[in-house]
Amino acid sequence: MTTGLVMERIRHAFGPMEVLQDVSLVAEAGKLTCLLGPSGCGKTTLLRLAAGLESVQGGRILLQGHTVGNGAEKFSLPPEKRDIGLMFQDYALFPHLSVFKNIAFGIKNLTAERREWIEAGLERMGLAKHRNSYPHVLSGGQQQRVALLRALAPEPKILLLDEPFSGLDVTRRAQVREDTLNFLKECGVAVLMVTHDPEEAMFMADHIVVMKDGKVVQAGTPVQTYFHPVDAFVAELFGPMNHFDGIVDKGALQTPFGLFPIPAIPDGEQAKVLVRMEGINVTMGNADGHPEEMPKDCCYTTGKIEDAYLLGRSSHLHIRVPKNHGHPDGEKVLLHVRVSGVMKPESGATVTVWADPKQAFVFAAD
């Protein structure tokens, strides 16, 4: 644990505005840690603190076991002495230097070995023929890869990535992401990456730190974060959800799918059930009897398709169902459901829907 980056009880304010309140995290060597959160949550500031581009105001930062910043002592090692690599969102390639010179910029002693490393990296990234080009003639993806190589070239103790893929268009993003991940794994460097894209975090990270309003909300593996969100905010990071609010009665909450057991929340308190869009299963027609694939202890309901949007790989359905299970003539609610793209029901069709308990989460109301 002495390798990698440790940030302890970091506090930071810009003037009167507190952007980080008591944030701690560890980015272990050889692992990729993701800082996930909406814009303005303080994650980029945290990254800049790690890099030394901001001076620590409160808390400590350790790199490979050495203190590089300590708020109490007003000590902050300047960035150039920290041995870190930072890749900016806009790449910040030096416009006056060629691709090779950009990459070699941070290397203090350009030995034959480092030279070879660069050449190999260029080859590996498909940039070999752009070796002597200037950044402005490169495409976004190429610039991104140059920036990555440049950050890695001086063999940093930790690599910091600030929204590394946000500048790329969607069609290229997945591929670049995968290439980057593979490359980083090969390098074996500790990586701390900032992103607001949960899919990206899920894909890349060994460890996700979710931030909100300058605080850490949850930290854990992608699986933990996705399947065990600590609150509605974390749960909703991965896409909009169906909300069912109500008051807990006899240890359960009434939903369109029937009573949802909530043992942790006392009766009479406000609570809500959140179900992911892809956590709602749909079968055509009015189910008579229990659908086969449905768990035995789960309830289902019948509804009508209002709209269906084919999105390609998946379809987005709006299904109107009774608000309370077993009251087909009562108040109705609209479910947002994502199903496989092969399914495209007509508007007005009757369907049977049921919720996957693994994709449903219960939280006390805020």
Added chain:
Amino acid sequence: MIARTLSFSIAAAGIALSSFIAAPHAQAAELNVYSYRQAFLIDPLVKAFEKETGTKVNIVFSKKGLLQRLQSEGMNSPADVVLTADVSQIAQFEKENLLQPIKSAELEKNVPSQYRAPNGMWTGLTMRARAVYASKTRVKPGELTSYEDLAKPHMKGRVCTRSGKHPYNVTLTASIIAAKGEAAAEEWARGLKANLARKPQGNDRAQVKAIKEGECDVSLGNSYYFGKMITNEKKPEQKEWAASVNIIFPNQADRGTHVNVSTGAITKASKQPELAAKFLAFLSSNEAQTIYSSANFEYPLKAGIKMDPLVASWGKFKADDRNLADVVAAQTAATKLMDKVAFDQ
């Protein structure tokens, strides 16, 4: 590191420069002069002095700021001699206590006492008159005989002059204040302004040019400009300008024409007053006075100098013999008076 680079480059610059400009700190056999008078007037005199004595003369020319410079440099100033274009300038040096008395029997012999400071702090070197130039064709003889005539109604729309704030016009006004009092001088200035053919502008030559071209009939001008124009080979048209006018020395019937003198003095900081005095004495010598007369058409102060034939051709005139100290005293009042009558507007 940049700071070091900066100081280094300054130091390097200093070295580079000092290698081709020898610092002229008062060394023996070198004389340092601060001159308000222009280089092309002084250079021939300096060359003559250098040739005669073997003493190198270093000069800084400036039309302004030499007093402040001498003042700031204090007793460490390298300057030995100050040359000024008129009396009011040297009077300021005297007032600021920047001079030491000149001890030179030769100067006292050469320069009449009314052109020397009574306390010996400065000496006049040459003289010029504030003359009137009048169109040969449009101004009848006797139509204008005094400065006062310029302000009379019959000259309405016929007079040209340079700025009322120029030292030449200020000292003229000061001489009128000294002679007739401030109220009369103000009346004169108002009258003169009312008679102007155009807004005050240009130098004294430009006024003669305007007479030639018919813009006006008379103008105020220093005597030597006539000589400079009539002999100008580079701009031959100036000969025509000068040829179109007569030079009139005003107030011959009463106090005489207003004159001013260029002066020289020795700085208090000078460590070689004898050499400085020798230089000033040289400027009053036959040789130098002749150069002044022929190169710049000024009047020598030394008696018996053979004047430049051209200067001599303008004839003898009666100069206002009021002590120039009185004129200097009225200088500030004259400047303010010009503002008061909005002469230049």
Added chain:
Amino acid sequence: MTQTAPPILASTIEKRLKTPSIDVWAFGTLMVCLAVAMPIVWVIGLALTPSGDIWQHLVDTVLGNLIITTLMLMIGVGLGTLVIGTGTAWIVTMCRFPGKRIFEWALLIPMAVPAYVIAYVYTDLLEYSGPIQGIIRDMFGFESKHDYWFPEIRSLGGAITMMTLVLYPYVYLLARASFLEQSVCVLEASRTLGKGPWQSFFKVALPLARPAIAVGVSLVMMETLNDYGTVDFFAVSTFSKGIYDVWLNMNSPSGAAQLACMLLMFVMVLIGLERYGRRKQKFHHTSTHIRELPGFKLSPMLATLAFLACAIPVLLGFLIPAWVLGSYAIDFYQDTLDANYWITTWNSLLLSSIAAIVAIVAGVFLAYSLRLGQSHWINVMTRFASLGYAVPGAVLAIGILMYLGWLDNTIDGWVRNNIGFSTGLIFSGTIFAVTFGYVVRFLSLSFGSAEAGLGKITANMDGAARTLGAGPFATLRRVHLPIMRGSIMTAALLVFVDCMKELPMTVMLRPFNFETLATFVHQYAADEMLPEASLAALSIVVAGIIPVILLSITIARSRAGHYAPEEPHLIEMEEAAP
């Protein structure tokens, strides 16, 4: 798992690497500011000494008139340079018409012509007795000036015209650089939003270029405020004439310093207003796509108009004066082309070059130090130090005289008392004094340019360089300086050309037997002896042309996308990922 603070891992005591570099920058900034601010402090000190009843007299008589005339002159020259400078910059940058390539640099040349020289030349040509009016009289048979109307060159209008002709390049230079930097995408966006080329100019390009244009116009206004040669020659009573009058005719340096400080406050208010006006605007390049400017192809009619619009300022501001001076210079070269001429020229070139280099180094140092994030008071000091430009040259020269004199005599006194010999004057009356004067006066030019140049480089560039192991100085050297070399060249040129023309400080501070081209020109030209002055005057102009052309090439190249002009790269479609 990471939510709780991990145990303190590093018990090893760090060798605390303090950051002395910041102290070096802060200390250096302080020293530079102090050195440069001293003369201004001395001027203020001088202004605080009593000046008798001069103010009462001025208020009673000419002050109101001086102020009105000065304001009219400033507004006139400001508007004139704004229209000509911005207009020609836009035409040359955005349109295609014959001669465009030449005008790109030719439009800068009038900058090298000193205002007093152009004033002498045009007076020679245009006054009543000049050749133009002479021809008119001959042609129409007029007898005297009462028979016809002709504009009076020696007037406020004349002064405005003369100064506009030689000062508009300041606006042109900065406006053009700004237009070149603008992303075409922004302009095209404007076009697609239904704005025509002209509307796009006024609604998008102009507002984006406003900070640069504002800097240009404020430079022009300060030059205008401080001009003495032209207004004196044209008998236009401005504030700077008032200052000289109080100083030289009323023998009151303190009164002159008071007027100068009043002028200084006026300038500070102007600068403050401008900054306040755009306090909320931050200009960043929102689009990273910068392509070759399209260049509107103009119809023959419009192309002719564009040609004329660019040709007339060059003709009036450079060709005619150069022709007049050139013909005099040829006629009289035997009298003027001697050994002294070469020494004088060498002095001018050397002094101006050194001053330009020192001013650039100091300006970049200050601007970068501010970027590194210094405290508020250093910011204030830096602004104060760069005020020299707003103080009339002669008044500033008094400040320098007094400051250096005090410094010299203090050193001398100390050495005398403690070591026992006299150092005499070390700085006063040396080339150092003149160079120092130039730097004090023109630091704001280099500082402003450096600040603007740095402002265009995103902070991420610093971050990238720093995290790659480059310290503050290495970052400046390896990243900022190469990127902003255009701004730096511009600043160096401005300072160089201004030093070549500089008069009052050179005259007052120079060593013995020292002439520059400017002092040489002035001593003759002020006496209306243009032939004698012509060769030196022409030399000033020529010395300015060479860097002007170099600069123009640099600006054209500094446009993003031109870092490797030798490589005709096309933007390639990204090849398949590996």
